[in-house]
Amino acid sequence: MVTTISGRAIVLGDNVDTDQIIPAKYLNTSDPDKLAPHFMENEYPDLAGSIKNGDIIVAGKNFGSGSSREHAVITIKGLGISCIIAESFARIFFRNAINTGIPVIEAKVTANNFEKITVDFQNSRILYSGSEIKFKEYPEFLKNIIESNGLINYVRSGKW
Amino acid sequence: MNKTAVEKIFSEKSGTDSRAGDYVVANVDYVMANDITAPIAIDAFNDLGMKAKSDKIIIIPDHFIPPKDINSAIQYKKSKDFALNNGTWLYDIGNGGVCHQVMMEKGFAAPGRLIAGADSHTNTYGALSAISTGIGSTEAGVIFATGKMWFKVPETIKINLNGKPSRGVEGKDIILNILFRIKNGGAAYKCMEFSGDIKYIDINERMTMANMTTEAGAKCSFFDTDEKTIEYLKQRNTGEYKIVKSDDNADFDQTIEINMNEIEPSIAIPNSPDNVKHVSEVHERIDQAYIGSCTNGRIEDIRKAASILKGRKVDRRVRLMVVPASQEVYNQALREGLIDTIVEAGGYFSGTTCGACLGGYMGVLGPDEVCVSSTNRNFIGRMGDKTSRVYLANPSIVAASAILGRIGTPEEI
Ligand code: SF4
Numbered sequence: 001m002v003t004t005i006s007g008r009a010i011v012l013g014d015n016v017d018t019d020q021i022i023p024a025k026y027l028n029t030s031d032p033d034k035l036a037p038h039f040m041e042n043e044y045p046d047l048a049g050s051i052k053n054g055d056i057i058v059a060g061k062n063f064g065s066g067s068s069r070e071h072a073v074i075t076i077k078g079l080g081i082s083c084i085i086a087e088s089f090a091r092i093f094f095r096n097a098i099n100t101g102i103p104v105i106e107a108k109v110t111a112n113n114f115e116k117i118t119v120d121f122q123n124s125r126i127l128y129s130g131s132e133i134k135f136k137e138y139p140e141f142l143k144n145i146i147e148s149n150g151l152i153n154y155v156r157s158g159k160w
Numbered sequence: 161m162n163k164t165a166v167e168k169i170f171s172e173k174s175g176t177d178s179r180a181g182d183y184v185v186a187n188v189d190y191v192m193a194n195d196i197t198a199p200i201a202i203d204a205f206n207d208l209g210m211k212a213k214s215d216k217i218i219i220i221p222d223h224f225i226p227p228k229d230i231n232s233a234i235q236y237k238k239s240k241d242f243a244l245n246n247g248t249w250l251y252d253i254g255n256g257g258v259c260h261q262v263m264m265e266k267g268f269a270a271p272g273r274l275i276a277g278a279d280s281h282t283n284t285y286g287a288l289s290a291i292s293t294g295i296g297s298t299e300a301g302v303i304f305a306t307g308k309m310w311f312k313v314p315e316t317i318k319i320n321l322n323g324k325p326s327r328g329v330e331g332k333d334i335i336l337n338i339l340f341r342i343k344n345g346g347a348a349y350k351c352m353e354f355s356g357d358i359k360y361i362d363i364n365e366r367m368t369m370a371n372m373t374t375e376a377g378a379k380c381s382f383f384d385t386d387e388k389t390i391e392y393l394k395q396r397n398t399g400e401y402k403i404v405k406s407d408d409n410a411d412f413d414q415t416i417e418i419n420m421n422e423i424e425p426s427i428a429i430p431n432s433p434d435n436v437k438h439v440s441e442v443h444e445r446i447d448q449a450y451i452g453s454c455t456n457g458r459i460e461d462i463r464k465a466a467s468i469l470k471g472r473k474v475d476r477r478v479r480l481m482v483v484p485a486s487q488e489v490y491n492q493a494l495r496e497g498l499i500d501t502i503v504e505a506g507g508y509f510s511g512t513t514c515g516a517c518l519g520g521y522m523g524v525l526g527p528d529e530v531c532v533s534s535t536n537r538n539f540i541g542r543m544g545d546k547t548s549r550v551y552l553a554n555p556s557i558v559a560a561s562a563i564l565g566r567i568g569t570p571e572e573i
Contacts, residue, residue: 015344015432019539024518028224028231030200042546062345065377066539067518068280070200070297091349091379092280096296141183141310152207155302160185 005082005103006118007054009111009128010047012040014060018093021064021072030071032078039075053080056117058109060086064093073100083119085109085126098142101150107135164316164410165382166351169291173274180315180411188216189273191303194259195221195232197278197296198239204301205242213307217248218268220259223514228521257486257512260284260454264367265488270393271385272402276300276309281454281536283374286381287366288389289403291351293380314351314379315413316406317342321356323421328570330464331365332456332534332554335372336426338418340436348377350413353406355384357420363392364460371455372536375433382406425569427532428552431540439557442567448531449480449562450543451555453517456534457485459492465559466498468570474506475565481516481523482509507562519543525550532561 026038039048057063057076063086064072073096076084083103097104103119111117111128118127126133138146148154163171164180171177174184193201198219205212219239227233243250251262260281263269269285275292276282278300285292295309303309319338342352352373358366366383373381383389385403393401406412427439451457451465462484474480482502484490490512493499499509516523517535525531525544531551533543538550551567560570 017539019519019537019542023541024520027196027518027520028229028235030203042541062348062377065345066280066537068197068278068282068294068296070197073296074200088345088348090345090377092294092296095299099296099298099302139183145310151298151302152204155208155306160306160308 003122004118004120005056006116007056007082008052008114009058009117010051010055011111011113012057012059015062015065016059017066018064018069018072019066022069022075027069027071030074032074035071035075036078039079048079051079051081054082055080056119057081057084058111058117059084061088063089065090068092070096070100073097073102077102098145099151101146103146105135107133109133162407162409162411164351164406164412165353165404166291166314166316166380168404169272169274170311170313178313180313182313183310184313185308185310186274187308188276188303190216190218190268190275191300192218192220192259192263192275192277192282193297193300194223194279195225195236195239196223197300198242199235200297201278201300201304202238202242204298205304208302208305210305212246212248212304214247216307217304218263219243219248220251220256220262222256222258223518224520225513226253255487257489258454258457258514260371261458261485261489264288265396265486267396267398270398270401271389272404276303280374281371283378283381284367284371284454286373287363287370287383288392289383289385291380291382294374312349314349316351316353317347318353318355318412318415320415320417321354321358321420322417323357323419324360325420325423328425328556329423330554330556331361331368333423333426334418334420335369336428336436336552337423339372339375339434341416342376344375344432344434345377347373349379351380351382352376352378353382358383358386360420362460363388364458367458368455372433375536425554425557427557427567428538430538430549430551433537433552439553439567439569442551444530445566446478446532446561447529448523448525449478449558450516450523450531450533450535451558452481452483452485453514453535454485455536456555457483457489459489461534461555462489462493462498464556466501468556468559468573469505469507469563470501472505472563472573474562477565478562480507480562482507483515484512486512516543532558532567534558
């Protein structure tokens with residue numbers, strides 16, 4: 001598993017739901033390249049185009065609420081997002097992210113849009129503009145899945 | 161013993177003595193996926209290269225069924241071929257419907273079972289005292305192959321339902337009022353357990369309530385088992401099941417008292433299901449009225465709508481869509497002459513599908529259009545254009561509003 005990630009913050013608010021992340025009309029495909037351009041397009045039509053590989057989503061409460069669609073995680077992966085930080089996550093979104101190997105972190109971060117953020121997994125901390133925020137370490141069980149880079153690899157490894 | 165029902169079920173299914181907060185790997189009784197979620201699950205399953213646990217797998221295409229375009233047709237065919245090639249359960253056009261309704265009608269949902277579904281409203285089977293929870297597609301694919309999944313055992317919010325609901329108050333109104341109290345995300349990761357005077361709530365209404373625990377962010381829901389549960393199960397091909405109950409001294413996260421006799425007919429206004437008002441305060445003009453979905457598309461809902469529509473006409477500005485939640489519901493509506501009543505009133509009655517509930521097709525809202533709907537979500541753009549607005553209410557209110565041309569109640573017509 002990577003030990004540190006750095007990227008620009010893409011700042012979003014509270015209650016970002018899966019209908020916003022990827023509207024249902026695009027659910028007739030699961031191709032990341034086709035989904036990614038429609039990320040949040042109802043709310044912020046220009047956002048997807050401004051996201052660069054390695055950017056980090058920084059959101060508020062209840063990120064990813066709504067449907068179970070893994071398309072939401074696939075869309076975010078398709079954009080090249082390296083990590084999602086939110087004050088809290090909706091349950092299935094959290095599972096989907098862990099199971100597909102995208103690091104998700106519960107923490108309250110007040111960075112500005114496009115500000116540089118560094119996530120230091122080894123010391124469970126987030127660094128930006130002079131602030132340091134600690135986050136809770138994953139329980140052992142989830143660490144194993146993330147370290148295997150997702151559930152499929154974890155099951156294959158025979159530890160399951 | 162001092163365990164909650166959900167702790168007991170996870171303990172049994174994982175062969176451990178587990179408590180809320182523990183991570184367990186549990187044997188899943190059934191895993192369900194639909195035409196949106198199955199294709200990704202199948203890729204994950206194929207990646208693993210293992211044999212399918214066919215007798216546990218249920219494939220129910222519903223979201224874009226019959227296929228609305230070529231991509232949907234591809235996803236549908238992929239789901240169906242997987243089911244046929246692996247000998248899993250398959251409920252397709254002609255005998256299927258909206259996945260959750262089918263899971264309950266066909267006897268998969270029953271007390272004490274652990275069911276995972278690749279759809280967020282899998283919470284619904286708590287109405288029949290099962291622990292059922294929505295999961296993602298990759299993990300559904302892993303269950304296809306291994307029959308098990310990791311879970312965090314949830315804490316339980318106990319909801320005591322007291323008193324008898326007034327006339328005109330349905331399960332939908334009760335759960336909307338609970339959502340108003342708990343808020344979206346307020347039950348995140350938790351089980352919402354309903355007990356008390358549940359004898360006043362019929363199974364179909366329990367299903368509506370269990371269904372919308374998803375909107376509070378709950379992991380699952382659980383109704384105590386009573387005669388109504390047993391009666392419902394007797395009419396299905398359910399097989400054996402085990403009744404489980406929370407111990408009185410179990411460690412509940414919190415207990416909420418709800419006086420059902422104080423609840424009034426209610427409505428969730430845009431853009432969140434927890435944004436609830438008394439329906440008497442809202443009079444907005446509507447363009448579409450929608451009765452259907454896993455929330456309120458059952459025969460009882462269609463009966464209520466038909467009884468209001470009988471001998472009346474839908475307002476000429478409104479399109480009324482009635483979409484049964486399953487083929488079984490459709491057939492029953494046909495037998496009872498309800499389709500005639502609805503069509504004669506000027507309503508549109510279609511085959512079963514999720515369709516418009518998620519803004520997929522067959523009733524998508526245009527810019528600034530307003531819909532009153534018996535479904536479960538009214539987020540921005542949920543049923544169509546981002547400027548359209550969705551109000552959520554019980555099917556009687558939806559039917560009355562269709563006649564009035566604005567949001568209103570059966571008493572007003
Ligand atoms: S009817 Fe609506 S809420 Fe229910 S499964 Fe279908 S899309 Fe989801």
